[in-house]
Amino acid sequence: METPFQQVVVVDLASLGIGEAPEANRFNAVGADTLGHLTTGQELLNLTAFGQWGLGNLRDNNPVAGIAATDSPAGFFGRVHVAAPDWNAVSGIDELFQGSVNAWLNKQTSSGLAVHLISTDSIHQFAHPVINASNDQAALDTALNPATAVSQDIEAAGQGITYVLLTEGTQLALHSRVAEYRQWLQDIDTKLYQLSQQLLPNTLLIVTSTQAIDPSFGRLTREYVPLFCFINDQNTGRALGIRRTLADISATIEMNFHRQRTSQGHSFLVELTSR
Incomplete structure (x- = not known):
């Protein structure tokens, strides 16, 4: 049975929201818009990768300065309405991994997949070994650069999953450091663009955010979060x-690797692989 992607890399921005969710009032987050509030002055956001992947299309009804919609997106794009009834630092990660990050990852390793966690946060709730990086950009280099030992390990194993948790933006947003957060997001976008061009065609890059933290609020905000997928050999x-x-x-991911699927979540693999 064919496996569409031998490697899946999930990058978690862990802070970026793209506008208040319908239930924002229950979380005291009415008006929250992490992305939109980065351009409340005269600043323009320079987000090449996210723009090419369709970020402007997600904001077509509420445009953000510097991010235009595109008729020919280079990536797949969507928004996620987080289902978790609560909203804390770990609820999004737990939801992403269907209730328990450690249980889900251990299930994948026991079935023969190589699994790597990369983060600058060494005190998170992972029981799975974490590869520590000096900063968020180093974490992306480690995850996506074909020259790294991690990528070589995954390739040697044949199939694997890499989860990259970026935490610098989380801290900047929590401390309401808007200008620094804006620069962080632009730097991460630049790094993602550079590294995405190095991906092998059999690698699926997924970028999302398991929490939203509007710097103008300085705390967790209930928002839609972005979803981007990029495949290097697909033009549109x-x-x-x-x-x-x-x-x-x-x-x-489960459907891609033909693993037993749980009742949580609906795969969008068909959308990624149908030409």
Whole structure:
């Protein structure tokens, strides 16, 4: 049975929201818009990768300065309406991995997949070994650069999953350091663009955010979060719509590797692989 992607890399921005969710009033987050509030002055956002992947299309009804919609997106794009009834630092990650990050990852390793966690946060709730990086850009280099030992390990293993948790933006947003957060996001976008061009065609890059933290609020805010997928040998992408849970991502990974699927989440693998 064919496996569409030998490697799946999930990058978690862990802070970026793209506008208040319908239930924002229950979380005291009415008016929250992490992305939009980065351009409340005269600043323009320079987000090459996200723009080419369809970020402007997600904001077509509420444009952000510097980010235009595109008729020919290079990636797949959507927004996620997080399903978790609570909203804390770990609820999004747990939802992404269908209730328990450690249980889900251990299930994948026991079935023969190589799994790597990369983060600058060494005190997170992972029981799985974490590869520590000096900063977020180093974490991306480690995850996506074909020359790294991690990527070589995955390639040697044949099939694997890499989860990259970026935490610098989380801290900047929590401390309401808007200008620094804006620069962080632009730097990460630049790094993602550079490294995405180095991906092998059999690698699926997924970028999302398991929490939203509007710097103008300085705390967790209930918002839609972005979803981008990029495949290096595909010239055009398409809309993935509104996903109803972050678990759609892990469901997609399970379907890709032909693993037994749980009842949580709906795979969007068909949308990624149909030409």
